[in-house]
Amino acid sequence: MLWRTGARLLALLFAGVGPAAAYEPRINYMLQCMGCHTPDGSGEPGRVPSVKTTLVPFATSAAGRRYLVQVPGASQSTLSDAELAALLNWMIENLSAAKPDRFTHFTAAEVASFRRTPLVEVRATRERLLRSSTQWSKER
Numbered sequence: 001m002l003w004r005t006g007a008r009l010l011a012l013l014f015a016g017v018g019p020a021a022a023y024e025p026r027i028n029y030m031l032q033c034m035g036c037h038t039p040d041g042s043g044e045p046g047r048v049p050s051v052k053t054t055l056v057p058f059a060t061s062a063a064g065r066r067y068l069v070q071v072p073g074a075s076q077s078t079l080s081d082a083e084l085a086a087l088l089n090w091m092i093e094n095l096s097a098a099k100p101d102r103f104t105h106f107t108a109a110e111v112a113s114f115r116r117t118p119l120v121e122v123r124a125t126r127e128r129l130l131r132s133s134t135q136w137s138k139e140r
């Protein structure tokens with residue numbers, strides 16, 4: 001099984017050699033994000049926080065959506081705005097512990113509107129969002 005996945009990945013890598021290589025979100029996640037976020041998004045305690053329960057609540061507020069795009073791992077990736085939008089949508093749908101019943105998909109335009117503004121105080125912003133999303137789930 002594992003070698004099959006490996007062989008498929010290699011084939012994809014070689015097929016993708018060239019300037020206009022565009023990968024599907026799952027592959028972009030494997031290539032650019034999984035090293036830190038781990039295959040299921042649970043991260044690494046003390047270094048990379050789990051995104052399994054944060055993506056859905058964050059994606060429901062304007063401040064949360066801005067954070068998801070501006071966080072360094074996302075904003076500073078080499079992906080295009082459209083690829084990053086598709087990847088964030090994929091992460092929300094595939095890594096969340098509870099599947100979102102409804103959420104507004106990111107578009108390239110929304111990603112572009114937030115991405116170039118650097119996020120200062122990443123950790124503090126995350127903490128603030130976590131507090132307000134707890135509030136959000138209580139009020140719901």
Ligand code: HEC
Nearest residue numbers: 032033036047048050051054068071072073074077122126
């Ligand atoms: C070098 C390790 C690393 C890589 C690579 C990485 N991230 Fe992250 N990511 C983090 C850390 C650490 C955080 C927590 C916020 C912070 O301190 O930057 C985070 C937070 C996030 C968040 C916000 C979710 C939350 O709960 O805070 C998103 C969305 C995200 N990353 C997306 C991505 C995407 C998309 C990629 C690949 C294109 C990626 N990351 C690659 C380390 C990484």
